[in-house]
Amino acid sequence: xxxxVPASTEIETSSAKPISILVYSDNARVxxxxxxxxxxxxxxxxxxxxxxxxxxHEMAMLLCHESTxxxxxxxxxxxxxxxxxxxxxxxxxxxxxxxxxxxxARQQDAxxxxxxxxxxALLQPIDPVKLAATVxxxxxxxxx
Numbered sequence: 001x002x003x004x005v006p007a008s009t010e011i012e013t014s015s016a017k018p019i020s021i022l023v024y025s026d027n028a029r030v031x032x033x034x035x036x037x038x039x040x041x042x043x044x045x046x047x048x049x050x051x052x053x054x055x056x057h058e059m060a061m062l063l064c065h066e067s068t069x070x071x072x073x074x075x076x077x078x079x080x081x082x083x084x085x086x087x088x089x090x091x092x093x094x095x096x097x098x099x100x101x102x103x104x105a106r107q108q109d110a111x112x113x114x115x116x117x118x119x120x121a122l123l124q125p126i127d128p129v130k131l132a133a134t135v136x137x138x139x140x141x142x143x144x
Contacts (some may be wrong), residue, residue, distance in 0.1 A: 006072040018050040019139050022098075024060040024086065027073030030103065031055075031126075032130075034073055036129040043141040045058050057089075064094055068140045072098045074125040076113070077124075084109070098136050 019042060020143045023031050031053045041048055050071070054060045057080060064072070072090070074083030081089075090098060102113045102121040113121040120134050 016047060020050045020052070020070045020125065021135075022052045022054065022060065022069045022072045022082065024054050024057065024078065025103075026055045026078045026080075027075060028055070030075050030077075033126055034055045034131070035102075037126055037131050038135060042132065042139075043091040043136055047106075047141065057086050060086060061089065061093070063100060068096050071099055071101060071135060073101045073103065074118075075103045076109060077103075083118070085113045087113075087118050091117040097126060101134060101138060105142060 020115050021038075023034050025031050035051055035053075038049060051062065054107065057078070060072070060074075067083070068073075070083075074086055076083035078086075083100075083104075087102065100116075100118045100120075102116075102118045103124050103126065104110060104113060104121050105124050107123060110121055119138055122130055122134060
């Protein structure tokens with residue numbers, strides 16, 4: 001009996017356009033945690049993720065005025081302007097409306113997220129399984 005073994009064990013990735021995600025937090029650990037929890041691909045077949053990280057709300061707004069993203073993930077605990085405030089500003093000022101996922105420290109802030117126009121919210125510490133499922137749903141990947 002002959003058994004054929006593939007020469008490579010590479011993950012099959014789709015040839016589609018990468019998923020573009022902007023992560024806003026003044027805390028580098030939060031940005032790193034989001035990236036580590038999601039990884040470089042999402043879904044099956046694996047869609048590559050193109051990451052953009054920013055630490056200030058000014059840079060987030062500048063980038064969103066210059067280009068669009070499939071998803072914007074915002075830390076509500078960011079100093080000077082948290083995710084709720086930045087979501088509200090984006091909803092009022094941008095010509096396009098980004099899909100927004102808020103990272104909240106307190107369950108009591110969920111109503112603020114809804115009021116700001118965020119599309120979804122997750123509590124910190126981040127649950128990697130919930131994060132992946134929520135992001136897949138928000139960017140329109142099929143659920144498996």
